[in-house]
Amino acid sequence: MVFWILISFVALAMTTLLGLVLLRAHSVGEPPAAYDLRVYRQQLSDVDKDLLRGVINESDAQRVRTEISRRILAADAQLQKQSTGNTQPKGFSRLTVLLTAALLIGGTLATYAVLGAPGYVDMGLASRIEAADQYAQSRPNQAEAESKVPALPSPDLEPGYEELVAQLRQTAGERPDDAQGQALLAQHEANLGNFVAAYQAKENYIRIMSGDIVAQDFGEQAELMIMAAGGYVSPEAEELLDGTLTLDPRNGPARYYYGLLQGQLNRPDIAFKVWADTLRQGPKGAPWINGIEAQIAEMAFRAGVDYTPIAPPAAPGAAAPALAGPSAEDLSAAQELTVDERQEMIRGMVSRLSDRLATEGGSAPEWAQLIGALGVLGERDRAQAIYTEAKTRFSTDAEALAGLEAAAKQAGLTP
Template sequence: MVFWILISFVALAVTGLLSLALMRAHEVGEPPAAYDLRVYRQQLRDVDKDLARGVINASDADRVRAEVSRRILAADSLLQQQQSGDSQPAGLSRAMILISAVALIGGTLGLYSWLGAPGYDDMGLELRIAAAKDYAKTRPSQSEAEARLPATPKPQAEAEYLDLVAQLRKTANARSNDAQGQALLSQHEANLGNFKAAYEAKRNYIQIMTGDLEAQDYGELAELMIMASGGYVSPEAEELLDRTLTLDPRNGPARYYWGLMQGQLNRPDIAFRIWSETLRMGPKGAPWINGIEAQIEEMAFRAGVEYRLIDVPGATPDGGPALAGPSADDVSAAQDMTTEDRQEMIKGMVARLSDRLATEGGSAKEWAQLIGALAVLGDRTRAAAIYDEAKTRFGADAASLSLIEAAANQAGLDQ
């Protein structure tokens, strides 16, 4: 309500100023010729005074009187025209005032209805989070999202391949319990861009396999559904992603789509944190890593975070991400340092790692590394606090929790 009162007041104030400017000629002031007439009459009186004092002679006085009298007659004629004429009609001025008022007030309301958000209160952080939760519950379903998409063009492929896929469809439909046939059909339908048919075949595969499934199966089904809806993460796809991450919290594609979904739900803060953690897991060059790197800067801007380039580790021999350690320059510099300086350098590296994990998150290996480093520095109290927080973060991931507990045992925190 305050907003509407404010913009109405501003619009009326601007309209009032325009009205004052348009009507001023009818209400205040005098024609310029009236001022000229007063000046010329004063000049006639001054001529008589100059003649009496002997400043000018009689012939000069007559010549000046004639010239001033001529100007008085011209000014008087002009004054009569200005008083009898209508250089600024009052009716036209009033019409312009009315038009200006309608244009200002109507234009303001129209522009706000187009660019603004009528009906919303001041969107503070709590209201934004509440609105995001409401949208998450009421957002379009998978079928609704697919219905909004334009018709997909026919796939461009060789005729022989199209014939083979058509035959595969017939065979897979005839063998409703053939899991391998459904898996092949899903793959080839996706190759042709028929994502809806692809995820339907993948769903059939999951129903046939029942207990013999991995996290990747649910993640692939979610990805096919997201592709079928044009990149939109529906509630049905969200459920599959949640199941994938429950089984495998480090699943890269699922983490990418989970962050994408948070961005679509107007929670870029959560999306940025998830993507930051995923980038630090690596490996560099993975498809989901490339997708995150292309969008994380914009997500950081939406979240109000100052983005700093994140170094993505490559793959280690065991397939896990490589942890970032001191650079070659750091090692070279440390050799020339005193014991105290070297200790300060290590403390600085540990502090940076701690700050990053607190703000952006990280992998279980990085949390384990921080616990061990704090224990080496003798800060057991802080190491214990980090251990408790890590157990909360990775409580659902048995492998990650085991790694963190091993680091805590080595640091002597469980003793």
């Protein structure tokens, strides 16, 4: 309602300004002939002054007076025909003002009624968060979501595969307590696109195992339920994701689907943070990393974040990229610099490395390199802050922590 009032006042103000211009221009003022008369009389006076100064002679002055007098007579004759200047019709001016008002005010309101959101209440940050929480409590459950998913096309299968799966169903039905059979059934039902049957079999597997399971089992069931619901994360799937992340906070697929859930709950701010942290944890090329990279820019836009692409680190065991350092050209150029200039060049390299790690993330050796470089520069407080952040990022990687600790010791941060 506030927005309606605002745009109405703006349209009314514009109409008032245009109306004043039209109504004040009703009378043009004195006719052009009156102005011409004043000019010609001034010219006659100037002729007399020029004659007294000797600028022109008497014959030229007389000829100029004659010409000006002729023009004065013509202008006076024209003035007699026009007591006042041209005027605009009063009725037409008022009609124009009314039509302008109708066009601006009516057109503005009509355009907003078509393109805007009439009746939509003002939504501040607190209101949007509250609305998201309310939707989270009242959104459709798994069964409701599945009922709205259209039938999937039949996948291309090898001859006889469906018969083998049918035999597996029969065997699994005859052995309801066979965990291995339920696990196989879940896998092959998913291959056929029967995601409902697949997550039900996975649920049976978890029940049979009676707690002797890993976080991945909950995550796989959640993923099958999400696929069965056409990509929608239901409350039931959310509960499984919570269980997965409780057991394994770094589980990549669960983090991907948790971010997807927050986006569906109109909390893109949470979704972006979860996905950005997941990208920094990697590994590059993982299916969930590819999914995040394809969608995070849009999620950042919804969250109002100026997104800079994040490069996921490579998987453990992959060839590590060479650490950033001075090139051969840099080393050659450094030989010709003064001590202060060399120090400034080193600070520039360290600053670039620090900015890249802060925005894009990086490997543990790169963080260790930054800690060591800051120690050499004597910036121990900054090195300590980087060391603290790096330990948080690699808290579950014992090898990375060992490298960071060695760099901190070399920088004089630890005894």
